[in-house]
Amino acid sequence: MIRIEFAPADLIGLRFAHSPMVEVVASCLALRSRSERRLHPSWRARVGPLFRGPDLGTFRAVVCGPTGYVPDFLTPAPDTARPTLDQELRVVAGTPLDRVAVEVDRAWTGHRAPPEIDRFATDPAGGLAELVRQVRRYFALAIAPDWPRLREVAEGELVRRGLLAAERGPRALLADLHPKLDWDGAALRLAYAKDGDFSLDGHPLALLPTGFAGPDVYTMAESPTGRALWYAPRGHGGLWDRPASVEPPEALAALLGPTRAAVLTLLAVPCSTGEVATALRLAPATASHHLTTLRDAGLVVGERAGRRLRYRRTGLGEQLGGVSRPPAEGT
Known part of the structure; x- marks a missing residue:
C-alpha cells in the first residue's frame, strides 16, 4: 500500500490536466510491458518496430533503463490543463543539466550503460538536445495519429x-x-x-x-x-477497440428505452453522430434523433471541435449513465 x-x-x-509527455512516457511503459492487456495489439504492432529503430536510440535508452526508473524531468507536472507538446518540451529542455545527468544515470545504476547514456555525463547539453529531438520524432510516429x-x-x-x-x-x-x-x-x-x-x-x-x-x-x-x-x-478502453454495441443497465434501459440508454452509456466518451451510429449500428438519422432527444432532456450536450460536433454527457447524464462504465481493454 x-x-x-x-x-x-x-x-x-x-x-x-492532460499531458502529451505523460502520454509519451506511459506509452513507452506500455510497450515495455509484457502484458498484452495494456493496449490494443494493432497499436503495439504498428509502433513496436518504430520504437526499436536506430533513430530513437537515445530516447529508448533513457526511458527503458534496466532499473525501471524513468527520469522525472521528462514529465514535468503541467501548470495548465491542456499543455501542448511544444510547451512541455520547452520545460524539459530547460531542466538544469546537473539534474538531467543525475536522473539519466539513475535509470542505469548498477548496469553497464550504452554510449547514448554515457554522453549525458560528458555532454549533458548535447544529450538533452538529442533526447528532445527524438521525443518529437517518437510523438509524430507513435502518438500523433491517435492524439485527437x-x-x-x-x-x-x-x-x-x-x-x-x-x-x-x-x-x-x-x-x-x-x-x-x-x-x-x-x-x-x-x-x-x-x-x-x-x-x-x-x-x-x-x-x-x-x-x-x-x-x-x-x-x-x-x-x-x-x-x-x-x-x-x-x-x-474505447480508444483501442470501441465495442460494436453497448449494453446499458436494465434500469436505465427501462427508463429511457434500450437504444437511447445505449447511446447515453456510449457517451462516457464524447462521440459524433456518425460514431454513435457506427458503434450502435444505427442509421445516422436514427442516431441523430436519439441524441437530439437526450439533449432536449438535458442529459447530453453538443460541443464543436473544429468542423466536428461531438456529444458528451451533462452532469445529470453522468448521474444516470455513470452507473455503467465501458470496460477497459482486457478486463
Missing part, C-alpha cells in the same frame, strides 16, 4: 470531474477515480505491490488521465516540479 498524505485542505490545490482521440477521452474526463465538483462539492473530484485508489480523508491510498509513504511537501497534486496507463496508477512523488498521479480516464 502506498500512502500519499492528502488532507481536505489539499483539495484546493488539486488539478486535472486521446485528447477527446481526456477532455471528457476533465469535463466530467469539473461537473461532479460543481454539483457535489470538491470531494467528488476523487470519487470513483480508479479502483486501486481510495481516500480516507487524511491520505490517498494506492493498492500497490510495494509500501511507501509520501508527502506533497507543499506542492499541489496534479491528476493526469492518460490513455496508456492501462490498469495501473503511476505516482510521481519526488519531482521538484510537482506531485502527480497518472491514471486511465473513463472510457479509455
